[in-house]
Amino acid sequence: MSVTTRTNLATNPSAATTATNYAAVAGTGGTASVAWNSGAGYLSIPGFPRVTWTVATTAISGGISYTQTGLSAATQYATQIWVRCSKAQTLQLKVDFRNSSNAIVNTVTGSSVAVSASTWTQLTVVGTSGAAVTNAVFTAQAVTGGSNWAASDWLDGEAILIEATGTVGTYFDGSFTAAAGNVYAWTGTANASTSTDTVYQPFISLSSGSTPSPNVSVTYQDFDPGTNQINVWRTVDGKRRPVRGARHRNVVGSDFVVDYEAALGRTVSYDIEVLSGVCAGVVITTATITLSSTSGWLSDPLQPGTAIPVYADVGPNGEPGLDWDALAQFEYKSAVTEMIVAGTDEPVALVGKRQSADNVAFHVTTLATAQTNALRVLLKQASVVLFRPLAGWASALPGLCYMTAASILEQPVNEKLGGQEVEWQAKSDFVAPPAMPVLAPTxxxxxxxxxxxxxxxxxxxxxxxxxxxxxxxx
Known part of the structure; x- marks a missing residue:
């Protein structure tokens, strides 16, 4: 599975509506109080608690605390708080783990951090709770390297993240907007319960099929429960094309598409582009596969069920077999315009991009009436025919040959004598695949x-x- 869930155990992490669970730590000799502020806090989330001193401290100490119940004994916690203060100060995050009687069982402290004035800064600490622990007090406090708090100084603290893990992660709470594969939710009342970040990391798995011809089932799963719009792409011979029927496709959770146009005997790779939805922007690892086959295949790309095997010689059941002069030449045309320039004997040539092969000799023979009929139906109904050759037939052949021919010659050799041999000849051009989806699924x-x-x-x-x-x- 590639769906994971993080849980923020803080029940009022961003103090969006109240300062519940937050308190002032006045420090040695100082007097201070906490109040909720409706302004923009960390990440511009509305609302934050602020501690303000009315009497200065006489020693470097004091700060803001947050108390959280519902914690467990003998558990490692990674915690953080984001702070902002009225002046440059050195602060440290300390966690006092306590039992049901509020007696301190264990204390862990993070590193001292130099905090610039009016700048949100992260404080972190990782530690194990201890025996019989039920709650903890998290305190962001001034420490050595800093200075005493003066009257009218203030300290903001919020964005509490408490996770039962050994690594401090990126802050989140249930108010966050779903994006980039992350879906956020409160487990209960908003801003008064724990929250989750469910992380969806979609992936592709491939499997080969053989009916009605070699094909690839492209399964993509672990998308979020909402609707994501995707493109599924196939790359072979350096050309990346969309899988038929998988452009602007909607997926909820998981789905699959069968690719009847996968090349044979060479590496075919698939990747997914997420156009919209929660998983937009998530990197999905490319998957590869190689299809094996004892024959090449002809088919109407819009009707995969028309597939006919093609052999390098005679087919075992009279299927089309390549003649000796098949695939004997490949012509590559380019649009060329020559412009004569006065005063020179060398015209200027305007040359377009060299095109795919033209006039490819596609000559086959069928030796069974049923195979002749099947080929005739295919060639008459398909405006563009897909030819998937075996890799060794000609190095110039791409893995996917979309062919058109202005004229196809059918030559019965011995039918009038009671035989079944028919020769077929065509000069085919290689063209782009038709853009329509499959019209007739298998x-x-x-x-x-x-x-x-x-x-x-x-x-x-x-x-x-x-x-x-x-x-x-x-």
């Missing part, structure tokens, strides 16, 4: 059978619908 016979008791029931449910509508939502 569905198995088992999933349909689980929904309908009889074939008649299936027909009745889809009366008047076109074939495309039925396969989109069987």
């Amino acid at each position: 569905t198995t016979y088992g999933t349909v059978a689980a929904e309908y008791a009889t074939y008649a029931a299936f027909n009745a449910a889809h009366t008047g619908q076109t074939y495309l509508l039925i396969i989109q939502n069987p």
Whole structure:
């Protein structure tokens, strides 16, 4: 799990509405009192307690205290308080752990800190409570290196953080706004109860599938219970593209998407971009996977169920096999405009970016009528065909080849003699993938059978619908 929860045990940590639990520590010879102030405190949180001296101290001492009940025995606590005072002073945070009779069981003190005038400064201390401890008094006090408090001097202290841990963390309380994977809440009444910071760190896990062709299930989880909008990206051969159906996708907690366009036999990486929601800005570790396959694959990227295996030679069941002259050349065009300049015999060339391969010979042979029919249907229905080759077929082939061909030649070789051999020839251009989401998600016979008791029931449910509508939502 990558969801963790921090708990601030202070029940009035930022003194947002009252100075409850805070008290003045007048110090040797001094007189002081605490009062709640409605102005902006630490982090501009409204409200803070202020100790003001009316009689100066005669020794370096005195400050502000905070008392917290509900603590445990033999427990390590990391604590902090933020202070601000009217003059430069040296302060230290001291914690007196006490039992139910308020007898001090153990005292721990933090380092002395030089505090500049009118500047919020953090004081910290880490220590173990002791036997039978139930409560503690946290005191920010003047110590050696500082000076006596004079009449009219003041000291503010708030933003108390008490955690049962060994490391001082970043201050929080239940009033904080959820952001960057952190969700804050009071466990009871606001500003009168402990509070939590639930930290959500989403992560990606990948698993391979084989139906209807090699694919990757991209699972992303440990998002917060609110709605986050995300993009899921796939990177292969240095190109980062969105996974189909996973752009501007809403996720609550966890979800997954199946990528039917993952390249074969090479490293494919996935990452998530959080566009909005509590987890926006959270860094999500990239995940990688390599799909193995004994064949390449052709498919309509908008209808993954159309996938057909392609072999380097004859397919074992008559599936398309690459001919000897397939993938024999790759042409890379560029838009070039030449401008003749008067007085010189060298024209100036304006050259556009070199494009992906054109006129790629895609020649295959099918040796079974069923395979011929499947390929014919695919080539006729798909405006852009996705070809996922095996890595060793040609170094110039990208892992994902989105192809178009103005003309496709089908040549029956021996069908008129009762055979089943058909040759296919096309000069294909590599283009950008279509931007539409999947139009027809893959569905198995088992999933349909689980929904309908009889074939008649299936027909009745889809009366008047076109074939495309039925396969989109069987």
